[in-house]
Amino acid sequence: MAELRGVGIGLGVAQGPVARMAEPLPAPSDAPSERTLEEETTRVREAVGVVARELEQRGALAGGAAQDVLEAQAMMAEDPSLETEIDARLAQGRTAEWAVYDAFASFRDTLTAMGGYLGERAADLDDVAQRVIARLRGVPAPGVPDPGHPFVLVAKDLAPADTALLDLDKVLALITTEGGPTSHTAILAREKSIVAVVGAVGAKGLLEGQTVIVDAASGVVTTEPTAEELDRAQNRAAARASAASAPITDGALADGTKVPLLANLGNPDGAVDAVALGAEGVGLFRTEFLFLSSSQAPTIEQQRVSYEKLLAAFPGQKVVVRVLDAGADKPLPFLNDAHEENPALGLRGIRALRASEDILREQLTALAEADAATRANGGGADLWVMAPMVATVEETEYFVTLARDYGVKTAGVMVEVPSSALLADRVLKYADFASIGTNDLTQYTLAADRLLGSVASFQDPWHPAVLRLIREVGAAGQSLGKPVGICGEAAADPLLAVVLVGLGATTLSMAPTALADVRATLLQHSLEDARRIAEAALAADDAATARTAAQEAATR
Template sequence: MAVLTGVGVGLGVASGPVARMADPLPAPADEPSTRTPDEEKQRAHEALEAVARDLEQRGEHAGGTAQEVLEAQAMMAEDPSLADDIDDRIAGGKTAERAVHDAFATFQETLAAMGGYLGERAADLGDVAQRVLARLAGVSAPGVPDPGHPFVLVARDLSPADTALLDLDQVLAVVTTEGGPTSHTAILAREKSIVAVVGVAEAASLAEGQTVIVDAAAGAVTVDPTSDQVAEATARAEKRRTAAAAPATPGALKDGTAVPLLANLGKSDDAAAARDLGAEGVGLFRTEFLFLNSSEAPTVADQQATYEQLLAGFAGCKVVVRVLDAGADKPLAFLNDDVEENPALGLRGIRVLRAREQILRDQLTALAQADAATAARGEGADLWVMAPMVATVEETEYFTSLARELGIKTPGVMVEVPACALLADRILAVADFASIGTNDLTQYTLAADRLLGSVASLQDPWHPAVLRLVQEVGAAGRAAGKPVGICGEAAADPLLAVVLVGLGATSLSMAPSALADVRASLAEHTLDDARSIAEAALAADGAASARAAAQAAASQTAAA
């Protein structure tokens, strides 16, 4: 028996036989075409269009985040610059297959070199290329196997198209050799409640049909387990299913200390589904989707309609809206079209909004008007609005003053920059609340791009340096009598959620699918337990040892 380690997604556990994903199609031969250039161009364009339509159809079927991801892939397939590159290569005598292969490979290399969000999308582009090449060859694209029985899927990584449409009656769990907690495999697995462990490099050695236990809570894959281990995993899985089916209750610790569990949302249409999963409100509403597909900023009226839908969907609940967080990996030409060598440290977040203040004014106005309109109809929510990427007290004063001037009752800040965390006492003397974005806070604390695979091992919110900064903000919140929420991916980790509460977090916001696991984890510990577990993690020297120390401390408190 061997135990392989990786990054677990959620608390799930499953066991079964391995079925491996087929290897990618080989590179097409680099030989002269026997067709005319026009014939080859037509073949290439027809294949690109067919793949784009297929991805769109898969997205419509999948819905949710998966639809957004697949629609983005469809846009990749129809990118005009790619089509032009393919045509140029065909004009030079290449076959459609070779032209597609080389053009996509060049584009992938460019994206990978950019790092960040665009670098992470290089893998998505590779999947599109495979689908186009399969279409040209008249064969099925490499995809999820169908062994005729339930199985544990093992792959290098999963494409968004495959992950979105997994048959959950057949796929017991997913194990990938690549990817991290922010890969599309992890994001979609979390959304669909798929048991998954990603980044398990040694999983490449797993054989077809070999029995494994996939334990997402432990981030482990047990190879050739004993019958007792399989029985224990099966019992745990059944216990989780029973707990998930029970009516959702408000988030709370074992001693009754309330910890509101909120949802991270990207569209107002997702409100009903989040409430069905037990969300007590919204801890992060990302407004970027209103802006990203536009050549200019949306009008106040257009924004107001979206915000009214959101607030009505959570009438009577707290709703925290983040104003536009653009720049870095989400560039918008109408905000800032300057080329920056290091955009993650450039004009982004509140900085770019100050440079284009009318856009910020319009957004705050739309939010205030939506708040007033829904309240007048008896559909009002408790609207809080926060600014992204705040680094200084002066930026806090600027945002809160402008927000109040335009009718926002509860303005706050996101803590994503270490400077903001270290000045939290002064910042919370001005802002009404703070919400810690653990993804960016980890990135800037460890100087490790949060979407760059080569430094993924550093991008871990369990690192004691990150936890110390969270503790600073929690202490400042207690002293000022102001709430401190968590809205990064860290809140979706059930054990880390306990640690964050022990460090002073007063609410947790996450992907709705993670709510049940986090609710169950909090209910096992008192506030004193949470503080003890947090202290154990803080005393560690690194992320892995902090997680291990917290697990040991949690076991001790549970046994006491």
């Protein structure tokens, strides 16, 4: 028996034979084409169009976060800049296959150097290129294997198009050798309740057909397990399935302390599933879906219709809406698409909105109108609105004042940068609440781009430096009587959720499929336990040690 360690997603455990992801298609030859320029151009256009439509169809079938990712990939495939690059190579007498391969590679390298959101898009370019080249060659695109029986999928990482449509009757668990807890693979695995361990470097040596146990709760992959270990894992899986089917209760600790469990949503269409899984409201509603797929800002009316649909789905419950979080790292032609050397530190979030204040004012208008309309119909939610990427007290005062001018009763801020965490006592004098975005807070605390694979190991919210900042915000909230929520991916980690409550979080928001595991784990600990476990994690020197210390404290 041997153990391989990575980052577990959720609390699941599964076992089965390994099936490895197919290797990428070999690079095409750069030999001159034997076809005419017109023939090669026609081939490229047809292949790109087919791949783009296929990605859109996969997205429509998958829904949720996967749909957003896949629609972005489809847009990327038909990007005019890429088309120009491909045409330039075809004009040199190259084949369609080589033109696509070389143009995508050049474009990928450029975007990688930019970092941030564009760097993330660059990581998806390889998958799009492979699909287009496969279409040109008339062969299946590399993807998820089908050995004819249920299996544990092992891959370097998964493209969103593959993760989105995994057959959960066949894929027992997922192991990747790269990626971290906030990678696309991890986020989509969590959304689909797939047992997963990501970033398990040692999995490179796993063999086809080899039986393994994948334990997401401990982040361990056991190779060559004994019969006793296999039975124990099976019993754990059965017990977890039984717990998941138990009646849903509100989030609470063992001593009765209430900890409302909310859903992170990116589209009103996800509301029904969130309610079915026990969401007590919405802790983060991302409004970007209305903006990112458009060449111009949506109208007030278009926004209001979507917001009304969301608010109507949660009558009497809290719904926290984040105004548009975009800017140079998510360039929009009507907001800010100017090139920046370091977009993660550029004009984004509330900074970008202040530079284009009409967009913010229209969004606040639409939210206030939707709130009034749903309340008038007797089914309104408790609307809270927050600004992203707030770094200063002055920005807090600006947003809260403006929001109230438009009739927003509860206005708050996201704490995603160290400055707002360190000044939380002053920020919360103006804001009605704070919501901590742990993904970005970790990125800025450890100076590691959360979308850059080379520094993925630093992107761990268990790091004591991040936990200390969260404690600062929790203490300020408790002192001033202001709510402090968590809406980053950290809240979906069941043990870390306990730690966050111990640090002062009053609500937790996550992907709806994580609610059951977090709910069950909270019920095992009192508030005193949570504070003790949190102190154990804070005393550590690094993320791995903090996680281990918390696990040991939780078992005492």
